Each structure stands twice: as structure tokens, then as C-alpha cells.
Amino acid sequence: MGAHRILILGGTGEARRLAEHVATVSGFDARISLAGRTAEPRPLPLPTRIGGFGGAEGLARYLKEQAIDLMIDATHPFAARMSVNAAEASALTQTPLFALRRAAWQPVAGDRWTSVPDIDAAVTALGATPRSVFLAIGRQEAHRFAAAPEHSYLIRSVDPVDPPLAVPKAVYIRSAGPFTLETESALITEHAIEVIVTKNSGGDATVAKLDAARALGIEVIMVERRLPPEVPTVETVEAALAAIAHRFGVPDVGSMNRGV
Structure with a gap:
């Protein structure tokens, strides 16, 4: 056989x-x-x-x-x-x-999650008031946030975001997990992040950003999975x-x- x-x-x-x-x-x-x-x-x-x-x-x-x-x-x-x-x-x-x-990740006590069904809904959920946003969604759909240029963005991805996001204020970081609570907390604090946008990927490699958000009282806009x-x-x-x-x-x- x-x-x-x-x-x-x-x-x-x-x-x-x-x-x-x-x-x-x-x-x-x-x-x-x-x-x-x-x-x-x-x-x-x-x-x-x-x-x-x-x-x-x-x-x-x-x-x-x-x-x-x-x-x-x-x-x-x-x-x-x-x-x-x-x-x-x-x-x-x-x-x-x-x-x-x-x-999938599940919210726990202390989390400030806003769950949305897709990236476009995440853009809308940012609101009209300018905010400092940490985009932790990869590079494929980062361009969607050009629809909300009033915000400033910290964008993390494994590969370069090309073309760059068409907004006045954007900072790019190329990095891959796993990440730690200490490094994620330092990153959020250094860039005065007010809200994190991420996808509900689950797993341990990138969960530290959620732990850091909880510890720092930062809002998370969570794009949920499709069925x-x-x-x-x-x-x-x-x-x-x-x-x-x-x-x-x-x-x-x-x-x-x-x-x-």
C-alpha cells in the first residue's frame, strides 16, 4: 500500500x-x-x-x-x-x-470591545473625532482606513503596506509575533494609542495587545470572523x-x- x-x-x-x-x-x-x-x-x-x-x-x-x-x-x-x-x-x-x-478570543472582565462584522464597519466605528489608532489587521485591508483620514495611524504588518495608506498621519512598523505584554504596553504608551483595531484571529502569538489594552483601559474594535x-x-x-x-x-x- x-x-x-x-x-x-x-x-x-x-x-x-x-x-x-x-x-x-x-x-x-x-x-x-x-x-x-x-x-x-x-x-x-x-x-x-x-x-x-x-x-x-x-x-x-x-x-x-x-x-x-x-x-x-x-x-x-x-x-x-x-x-x-x-x-x-x-x-x-x-x-x-x-x-x-x-x-476565537473572548472578552473578559475589563475589556472594552466594540465588535464589528467587517473592516468597513471598523472604519465607521472609529467615529468622526480624531483619534490615535493602532491598526493591527495586517496589510491587505489597511487601505480601507483612507476613508477616515482625520485619524492618525500606527500600522503594524509583516510585509510593507504598499501603497502606503493615503492619510496625513501614518507610522509603519514591520514586525511579526509572538509579542509580549511588556512590549505591547510600551508601544501603545509610546504612540499615545486611544483605540486598537484588530481581527479576532485567536491564538497566543498576538493576544498580548489585548492584554495590554485591558491593562491600560484602551478601547478595542474587534472585527469578528465570518461563519x-x-x-x-x-x-x-x-x-x-x-x-x-x-x-x-x-x-x-x-x-x-x-x-x-
């Missing part, structure tokens, strides 16, 4: 950790696909495909051509289109699919490894989980 062929749709830290574990397990022929939104992604321990598939039908063709036995959607929680395409391609080809999707496709879902790498083991009847699940 040949090796089990797995396609991981990546782009998250969880996808990387999953790839690192799967790469060490015999009996699997796994590869990972990235959308290509990060200019210089870190090397991965699996054969890596970069770029789109051409929608659900293109992904379905790839699944058939590569004889994929299992697809894992470990894309970013806000990569909604890719998740929809994965679900549709799975249905078209009858390829088993599950999602590895980290849990994802209804597919089997796990929230941790450990659970994903167990699901893979169960799917293919791997007897020693413990060895797959070792070091997670």
Missing part, C-alpha cells in the same frame, strides 16, 4: 507545527500550500506549493491529479474564501476534509494529529504527538 497523501492548506503557526510533525512520520506523503500573501515565508519541512488554485474547481482538479487522500484546512481564520473553496472541492471530489482552526463552512473542525495541533491517526489507522498516536 502506498503512502497516504495529505494536503495541508497553510498560512498559520498551527499549520507550520502540524507540518513539522507530519514530516517526521513515516507512511505519509504530505505537502503544504500557501496563498503567497507573505513575501518571504519561512521555509517549511514539506514540499511547498505557493499561489492560488483557481477557485474550488481548480482545487478539485489538483486533488484528483495528486490523488490526495486527506485535505486539512489550516488557513488563517480570516481566509474565508479559501475555506469555502476547500469545502466545495472536498464535496466535488469526495476528498475527506477537516479544519484546524484556533478558537466558516460546516466541516469537521479541531482547534489544536494535537487534535489534528489525532484526527490524522484515526483517519489512517495509525496505531501509535502518542509518537505523533510527542513534542507538540
Whole structure:
């Protein structure tokens, strides 16, 4: 019997950790696909495909051509289109699919969250009075805030925001998590931030900005996730490894989980 062929749709830290574990397990022929939104992604321990598939039908063709036995959607929680395409391609080809999707953040006592459904609603939620805004939404949709030029912006992203935001006052920081409470608090204080705009990505790597906002009494405008496709879902790498083991009847699940 040949090796089990797995396609991981990546782009998250969880996808990387999953790839690192799967790469060490015999009996699997796994590869990972990235959308290509990060200019210089870190090397991965699996054969890596970069770029789109051409929608659900293109992904379905790839699944058939590569004889994929299992697809894992470990894309970013806000990569909604890719998740929809994965679900549709799975249905078209009858390829088993599950999602590895980290849990969303939840407000706790002391948080000052304003939840909004999308970026345009976040722009509106800033209001008309000029404010000092920390944009922690990445670079893809930062340009939407040009509709509110009365505010001053601190914009953090992994890759450059190009073209720059068309507003009078904008400062850019290129940085990737994980971040700490101390560094986030210092950043917010240094730039006299009055409100943070972020997406509810979940996870530990960037949660420190929420902890800092709570400690400093700063408002957070939280862009919530869209409802994802209804597919089997796990929230941790450990659970994903167990699901893979169960799917293919791997007897020693413990060895797959070792070091997670």
C-alpha cells in the first residue's frame, strides 16, 4: 500500500507545527500550500506549493491529479474564501476534509470591545473625532482606513503596506509575533494609542495587545470572523494529529504527538 497523501492548506503557526510533525512520520506523503500573501515565508519541512488554485474547481482538479487522500484546512481564520473553496472541492471530489482552526478570543472582565462584522464597519466605528489608532489587521485591508483620514495611524504588518495608506498621519512598523505584554504596553504608551483595531484571529502569538489594552483601559474594535463552512473542525495541533491517526489507522498516536 502506498503512502497516504495529505494536503495541508497553510498560512498559520498551527499549520507550520502540524507540518513539522507530519514530516517526521513515516507512511505519509504530505505537502503544504500557501496563498503567497507573505513575501518571504519561512521555509517549511514539506514540499511547498505557493499561489492560488483557481477557485474550488481548480482545487478539485489538483486533488484528483495528486490523488490526495486527506485535505486539512489550516488557513488563517480570516481566509474565508479559501475555506469555502476547500469545502466545495472536498464535496466535488469526495476528498475527506477537516479544519484546524484556533478558537476565537473572548472578552473578559475589563475589556472594552466594540465588535464589528467587517473592516468597513471598523472604519465607521472609529467615529468622526480624531483619534490615535493602532491598526493591527495586517496589510491587505489597511487601505480601507483612507476613508477616515482625520485619524492618525500606527500600522503594524509583516510585509510593507504598499501603497502606503493615503492619510496625513501614518507610522509603519514591520514586525511579526509572538509579542509580549511588556512590549505591547510600551508601544501603545509610546504612540499615545486611544483605540486598537484588530481581527479576532485567536491564538497566543498576538493576544498580548489585548492584554495590554485591558491593562491600560484602551478601547478595542474587534472585527469578528465570518461563519466558516460546516466541516469537521479541531482547534489544536494535537487534535489534528489525532484526527490524522484515526483517519489512517495509525496505531501509535502518542509518537505523533510527542513534542507538540
